[in-house]
Amino acid sequence: MVGYTAIVLQVGAVVAGAPLLTGLMRQTRARLEGRAGAGVLQPWRDVRKLLRKEPITPVGTGPAFRWAPPLLVATSLVLAVLVPLVSTDTPVRARADLILVVSLLALGTLALALAGLDTGTAFGGMGASREMTIAALVEPTILVAVFALSIPAGSTNLPVIVAGAADQPARLTSPAGLLAIAALAVAVLAESGRLPVDNPSTHLELTMVHEAMVLEYAGPDLALVEFGAQLRLTVLLGLLASLFAPWGIATGASLTAVLLALLLVVLKVMVLGMALAAAEVFWAKLRLFRVPELLAGSFLLALLAVTASYFLGAEGGGAR
Amino acid sequence: MSLIPAALATATALGVAGVPAGLILPQRVRGALVGSLTAGVGVAGGTAGVAALGGGRFSASAPGLLPLAGAHFAVDALSGLFMAVAGAVVAAVAVYGIGYVAGHGSHGLGSRGAQAVLPLFALTLLLVPAAAAVSTFLLLWELMALTSLLLVLAEHRARPAVREAAVWYAVMTHLGLVLLLAGLSVYAAQAGGETFAALRSGSGAMSPTVRGLVFVLTATAFTSKAGLVPLHAWLPRAHPEAPSAVSALMSAAMVNLGVYGLVRVGFDLLGGGPAWWWLLVMAMGGLSAVYGILQAAMASDLKRLLAYSTSENMGLVVLGVGAAGLFAHAGDKALAGLVLAAALLHVVNHSAFKSLLFGAAGSVLRATGERNLDLLGGLRARMPITAGLFALGALGAVALPPGNGFVSEWLLLQSMIHGLAVPGVTTAIVLPLAVAVIALSAGLAAAVFVKALGVGFFARPRTAQAAAAQESPLLMLAGMALLAALCTALALVPGLLGDGLDRAVAAVGFAGMHPVSGGGLRVRLDEVSASLSPLWVVVALTVALGAVTAATRWASRRQRRRMNARLWDCGGGAPTPRMAYTATSFAEPLQRVFDDVLAPEQDVDVTPVRESAYLVERVAFRNRVPDRIEHRLYRPVLDFLAAAGQSARRLAGGSVHAYLGYGFFGLVALLVVLVVGW
Numbered sequence: 001m002v003g004y005t006a007i008v009l010q011v012g013a014v015v016a017g018a019p020l021l022t023g024l025m026r027q028t029r030a031r032l033e034g035r036a037g038a039g040v041l042q043p044w045r046d047v048r049k050l051l052r053k054e055p056i057t058p059v060g061t062g063p064a065f066r067w068a069p070p071l072l073v074a075t076s077l078v079l080a081v082l083v084p085l086v087s088t089d090t091p092v093r094a095r096a097d098l099i100l101v102v103s104l105l106a107l108g109t110l111a112l113a114l115a116g117l118d119t120g121t122a123f124g125g126m127g128a129s130r131e132m133t134i135a136a137l138v139e140p141t142i143l144v145a146v147f148a149l150s151i152p153a154g155s156t157n158l159p160v161i162v163a164g165a166a167d168q169p170a171r172l173t174s175p176a177g178l179l180a181i182a183a184l185a186v187a188v189l190a191e192s193g194r195l196p197v198d199n200p201s202t203h204l205e206l207t208m209v210h211e212a213m214v215l216e217y218a219g220p221d222l223a224l225v226e227f228g229a230q231l232r233l234t235v236l237l238g239l240l241a242s243l244f245a246p247w248g249i250a251t252g253a254s255l256t257a258v259l260l261a262l263l264l265v266v267l268k269v270m271v272l273g274m275a276l277a278a279a280e281v282f283w284a285k286l287r288l289f290r291v292p293e294l295l296a297g298s299f300l301l302a303l304l305a306v307t308a309s310y311f312l313g314a315e316g317g318g319a320r
Numbered sequence: 321m322s323l324i325p326a327a328l329a330t331a332t333a334l335g336v337a338g339v340p341a342g343l344i345l346p347q348r349v350r351g352a353l354v355g356s357l358t359a360g361v362g363v364a365g366g367t368a369g370v371a372a373l374g375g376g377r378f379s380a381s382a383p384g385l386l387p388l389a390g391a392h393f394a395v396d397a398l399s400g401l402f403m404a405v406a407g408a409v410v411a412a413v414a415v416y417g418i419g420y421v422a423g424h425g426s427h428g429l430g431s432r433g434a435q436a437v438l439p440l441f442a443l444t445l446l447l448v449p450a451a452a453a454v455s456t457f458l459l460l461w462e463l464m465a466l467t468s469l470l471l472v473l474a475e476h477r478a479r480p481a482v483r484e485a486a487v488w489y490a491v492m493t494h495l496g497l498v499l500l501l502a503g504l505s506v507y508a509a510q511a512g513g514e515t516f517a518a519l520r521s522g523s524g525a526m527s528p529t530v531r532g533l534v535f536v537l538t539a540t541a542f543t544s545k546a547g548l549v550p551l552h553a554w555l556p557r558a559h560p561e562a563p564s565a566v567s568a569l570m571s572a573a574m575v576n577l578g579v580y581g582l583v584r585v586g587f588d589l590l591g592g593g594p595a596w597w598w599l600l601v602m603a604m605g606g607l608s609a610v611y612g613i614l615q616a617a618m619a620s621d622l623k624r625l626l627a628y629s630t631s632e633n634m635g636l637v638v639l640g641v642g643a644a645g646l647f648a649h650a651g652d653k654a655l656a657g658l659v660l661a662a663a664l665l666h667v668v669n670h671s672a673f674k675s676l677l678f679g680a681a682g683s684v685l686r687a688t689g690e691r692n693l694d695l696l697g698g699l700r701a702r703m704p705i706t707a708g709l710f711a712l713g714a715l716g717a718v719a720l721p722p723g724n725g726f727v728s729e730w731l732l733l734q735s736m737i738h739g740l741a742v743p744g745v746t747t748a749i750v751l752p753l754a755v756a757v758i759a760l761s762a763g764l765a766a767a768v769f770v771k772a773l774g775v776g777f778f779a780r781p782r783t784a785q786a787a788a789a790q791e792s793p794l795l796m797l798a799g800m801a802l803l804a805a806l807c808t809a810l811a812l813v814p815g816l817l818g819d820g821l822d823r824a825v826a827a828v829g830f831a832g833m834h835p836v837s838g839g840g841l842r843v844r845l846d847e848v849s850a851s852l853s854p855l856w857v858v859v860a861l862t863v864a865l866g867a868v869t870a871a872t873r874w875a876s877r878r879q880r881r882r883m884n885a886r887l888w889d890c891g892g893g894a895p896t897p898r899m900a901y902t903a904t905s906f907a908e909p910l911q912r913v914f915d916d917v918l919a920p921e922q923d924v925d926v927t928p929v930r931e932s933a934y935l936v937e938r939v940a941f942r943n944r945v946p947d948r949i950e951h952r953l954y955r956p957v958l959d960f961l962a963a964a965g966q967s968a969r970r971l972a973g974g975s976v977h978a979y980l981g982y983g984f985f986g987l988v989a990l991l992v993v994l995v996v997g998w
Contacts, residue, residue: 051875055882060780062700070872074864081860094851099730100721104857107720110766117774117901120697121887125901128774132767133909139763140756147737147755156737156850215888220876224868292913299756306752310740 002253006087009262014080014238017266018230019043021237024270025277032281043230050223058216061118068115069217069224075108076231085238086261087250088159088166096158098146101239102139105191108228109135116213123205127212130288134197134209137292138190141183141299148180148305149243158242166246176309179301181244186298188240190291192233195280197291200229207285234269237276241268324378324395327368331446334360338439343432354435355418358442359411365446366407372400373820379452386455392515394452397823398588401664402449402580404820405671406573408806410442413572416679416799417565419792420686429563434474438566441467445573449580454504454514461500461577465493468574471566472558485557492554496541500581503537506530507589519589531590535597538585543601546578546634547627549608553950556615559627560691564682567623571630572675576667579637583660586645587828595746598645605642606754608635609761611917611949616768617910618918618945620903622681622691625772626674629717632761633670637663639754640732643739646750648830650742657830659735661821665836666728668817669810673716673724676803680710683796684776687789693772693903698781702789707777709800714769716807719762722858724811731835733758734850764910771906780897812855904943911945920945 023040030037057066082096082104090096109131116128146156152171153161165171172181190197198209205212214225242249248264250257286294338357345353372378372395383390395403417438421430428434444464451457469490476482508514510530511522523531544551555575559567582601586593612631619625640663648656683706684699685691700707715723736758739751781787791797809816814836822834889895911920925940971982 051872052878053876055876056885057882058887059884060887062778064700064774064778070865070868071861073868074861077864077868078857078860095853095856097730097850097852099733100852100857103720103726103730106763106766110718110720110770113770114774114778117770117906118778119887120779120897120900121895122899122901123888125774125906128770129901129906129909132770132906133913136760136763136767136910137913139766140759143733143759144752144756147752150737151740156734218885220872224872288909289912303752303756307748310748 002255002258003087003090005255006250006258006261007081007090007092009258010086011077011080013262013266014085014231014234015077017269018227018234019047021234021269021273022230025273028274028277029281032278043226047223047227050218050226051220053219055220056218058119060120061115061216064111064114064118065216066221068111068118069221069228071111072108072228073224073231075104075111076228076235079104079235080231082158083235083239083242084159084162084249085242085265087258088163089251089253090159093159094157098150098156098158098161099143101158102142102146105232105236106135106139108232109191112210112213112225119216121216123208123212123215126205127209127215130209131213133288134190134291134295137295138187141187141295141302142191144299144302144306145180145184145187148176148183148302148309151176151306151309162242162246162249163251165243166249166251169247172244174309175312176305177244179305179308181240183298183302183305184243185240186294186301188236189276190295192236193229194233194276195283196286196294199285202285209288233273237269237272238265241265241272323371324368324376325380327364327371328378328393328395328447328450331361331364331368331443334358334364335439335443339436342434342436342438347430350432350435351418351421351430354439355414355421358414358417358439361439361442361446362407362410362412362414364407365443366404366411368395368446368450369400369403369405369407370820373397373404373817373823375819375823376400386459389453389455389514391456392453393447393450393456394516395450396827397820398580398583398827399449401668401820401824402576403446405576405668406445406449409569409572409671409675409803410445412799412802412806413565413568413675413679414438414442414799415802416568416682416796419795419797419799420563420565420682422793422795428475428478429471429565431474434471434563437467437470441471441566441569445569445577448577452516454508454516454519458497458501458504462497464574464577465497468566468570469493472562472570474563474566475561479561482561485554485561489554489558492544492551496544496551499537499544500541503534503541506537507534510534516584516589520591523590528594531593532597535586535590535593536600539582539597539601542578542581542585543604543638544578545581546575546638547608547612547631548578548604548634548638549611549631550949550953552608552612552631553947553954555631556619556624556627556947559630559678560621560623564623564678564685567627567682568675568678571627571678572671575630575634576671579634579641579663579667582638582641583664583828586641587648587660587830591829592645592648595646595649598642598649599746599750600642601645602639602642602750602754605635605637605639606757608632609639609757610635610764613761613764613768614910614914614918615945615947617764617771617907618920620693620907622684622693622696622772622776623678624691625693625768626677626681629677629765629768630670630674632765633666633674633717636729636732636758636761637666637670639663639757640666640735643736643751643754644830646747647739647742650744650747652742653829654831655735655739655742657825658835659732659739660828660830661825661835662728662731662735664824665731665814665817665821666725669716669724669728669807672803672807672810673713676709676713676800676807677717679796679800679803680706680713683792683800684710684789686792686796688783688785690783690785693776695783696776696781696786697779697783697897697900698786699777699789702781702787703777703791705797706792706800707773709797709804710777711773712804712807714773716811718766718769720766722811722854722861724807724814727811727814727852727854729758729762730852738850767907767910771903775901775903775906779900782897782900782902812858814854917948918945919948 113128116124379394385391547555616628644660719725719729923942929935
C-alpha cells in the first residue's frame, strides 16, 4: 500500500512540480541576469492560457502531428511512474529497467520529430533532422553510462542500482561512479534540450532545434508539448539525483520515510535545476556541428567509467 | 514425429509443381495459382519448422537422389527456427505477390520465367537448413543463389540498372560459393566423411590450423550471404532492383541463412573455436552494424535504405553470434546460450519487420513508380493502410518500445552487459564497445526510419506521381497485414516462441536460459537479473495516453471544435512542397558529423552572368555519398581485371588468319606435350 502511495505522490509531485521547476529555473536565470522575472508560477499560467485557446490543425498535417504531443506527455508520465525518485520499493520496481527508460525517452523524441516532418515546412524538417542527429549521437553515451552503472549493481534495474548506491555510498565516489556521473550529466543536457546543446528560449532558425520542430503547435497542443518537455526535464534531473545522490530515498515500506524522501527529492531537484540555470547564464550554445564533439567527449568518459569499473572493481571489491 | 517429413514432402511437391504451373499456365491465372502454391510451400515448410521447434527431430537419407554421395537431410530445432521464419515470410509474401503480379501484366515478376522460379526459390529457402551433408547443402545453396538471381533479373527489360545489379550479385554469390566449397571440401577431406554427423565427429581430431582455415573460409562466405561489410556490395544493388516481393524474400529469409551457416558450422560442426575466430566475427558484425546504418541514413532510395538496414541488423545478429563464441570459448555456456538466443530472436524479429517494410516499399513503388524519397511525400492521405503498415514495420526497426525490434535488442544489450562476468581483459574491452555499437546503430536507425516515414509518407506530395498514388490491391494489403500481425505478436508476447528458442540454442550445445516466457523476457544469471514486459509497457503507455487526452479534453472543454489554419509562412505566402525538407537535407547533419567516415563527394558549379562575375546566373549542386568501402576495396580489383581483359584483347584482333594460327599452334603444342610427356 505504501508502495502505491509512493508512486501516486511521486507522479503528483512531478506533474505539479514540472512547470514550477521550469519557472524556478527561469526566475533564477532572470535574477542572475538582473531582470525581475515573471515569477515561478508563470509556466502554470501559460499552460492554463494555452488550454483555453481553441485547438488548431495546420492545413496538410495528419495523425502524427495530432498524436505526438499526447504521446510525448504519456511517455514522460510512464517515466515518472517508473523512475525511483521517492522509493525503491514500489509495485513497479521489477519493470523499471534503465534501458527501457532510455528507450521511452527516445520514443518521445521520435514522436515529436515525426510531427515536425509531418508539417511539411522547412522549420519542422530542420528541427526534426537536428533533433534526430543529436538523439542518435547521445544514445551510445547513455547506454555505455548505463553499462557502467549496472556493473556494481549487477543489474540494469533502476531501483536495484539506486538502493545499492544508497547502501554503499562508496560506489558513487569511486572513479567509475564519478566518470559515469559526468557522462550521464552531459547526456541529460542533450536529452532535455538545454544549453549548451539546445537553447529552449531561442526562436532563431540558426540555433533552433526543439523549438523548430514544434513551431506549428498552438493552443492545447502547444501546452502539451511544453508540459511534456518540462516533465522530461524534471524526470531526468530527478533520475540524476536518484542515481548520484540517493541519500534519503525510501527503501522500505514506511510512510514517514516516503514523505521525507519526497521532500528531499524535491529539494535535490530544485538545487540541480537552479545550478543548471545558473550555469546556463555563463554558457553559450554550441554550434550544432560542435555538439558531436561534446557528446564524443562524454562518450569517452562513459567508456572510461566502464573500464575503470571493471579493472578497479576487480582489484578492490572483488565483486566479480 | 511424422509431421516433419510429411510437411517437407508437401512443401517439395508444391514447390516442384509450381515450376510447370508457372511455365504453362496462361497469364490470367498464373499469378494466383503459382502464388497459392508458393504460399503452400511456405505454410508446409513453416509447419515443419514449428514442429522442429516444438521438439521434433527428423533425419533421412536418400542414397539414390544425388549421384556419388546421396542426399542427406536432418531437421533439429536450429534448422526449425530458420525454417519457421522462412516459412512464415514465404507464405505472407506469396499472398502479397499475387496482388503484386496482378496489375503488372506479363513482364517482370509476372512473366513465365519468374513465376516458374519463384516457388523453387521459396522451396530452397526452406530446404537449405534441412540439409545434413556437404553436397546436399551446397547443391541447395547454389540452387537458392541461382533462383534468386533469376528473380532479381525479373525486371531487366524495364531498367538497365537491374542487369548491373544482377552481375554484381552473380559474381559475389559465386565467389562466396567458391569459398564455401573450398572450406567445406577441406573440412570433409580432413574429417573423412561429408555428412554433418561425420564432420561433427571428425572436427575434434583436426589440427587448429585446418580448423581455422575452414572457419575463415566458410565464415567469409556466410557473412557475404548475410550482407555483412565488407562483402555486402551485392546487397544494396540487388535488393532495390529486384521486384519488391523478391526483395522481401531475400532480405527477410535468404540473408538469414548466412547466419544459419555461421552458427551451424561454427558451433555445431566445428564445436566452437579459439577467441580470435569470434573476435573476427564480432568485428565484422560491429562494422556492418554501424556502417550499414550510416549508409542507410544517407540513402534517399527507399529500397536501398532498407537494404542497408538489413546489413545493419545482420551485423547486430552476427555481433551476438560472435559474442556467443567468445563466451563459450571462455567456458561460460549459460551466457553463450543467452546471447545466442538474443541473436536468433533478432533474426526472427528482423525478418518480420523487414519483409513488412519491403512489402510497403513495393506498394509505394507500384503506386507511384518512385523509390526516391525526395520525390515522394503525402502518401499517408493517399495510401493510409500502407502508410500505417510501414509505420508499424518502422517501429520494429527503430528498436524502441513497443516495437518488436526492441525486445531482441534489449536482450542483446542485456547479454552483452552481463557478459562482463566472463573473466578476461578481452571481454572487458570488447563488450563496452559492442554496447556502444548497438546503441549507436539503434540511435541512427531511429533517424533513418524517421526520415523514411516522415519524408516519404508524411507532409505533402512533392511530385505529381506521389499526388496521384492510390492504395494497393487487397491481396497485397492482406499479405502485409499477416506480417504486421506477426510483428505485433512478437512485440507484445515474445513468449509465443515458447521453448523453441531454447531448443534452437540447445541444438548447438548451449544451455537454454529460458529468456522468453509468456508475456515477458527475463534474464537470470548468477548475481544478475533483469526483466522486461513489453505488454506492460504498451498497457502503461495506452493508459497514460488515455489519461492525457482525457485531461486535455476536460481542461479545454469550452473550445471543442478544432480549427484549420494555414501553416506558418513567415508572411511570405503559402509554402510550396518544394520547401519541405527532403531526405537528403534531413541526412545532411549526420553526413557532416560522419564526414570522415562517409567521404561524401560534393560539387558546386556556379555560372556567373556574362557581364559580371558577381551576379550568379545558375548554381548546380551535386551531392553523392558513394559506398566508400566498396570504392576502396572493389574498385582496384575490378580495375585490374578490366586492365587484364583489355590487354588480352590484343590477342583477338579480328583476323581469321591469326585465329587459325592459334588453333594450329595450339594443336602442335599439345601434340608435342603429349609426345614428350608420355
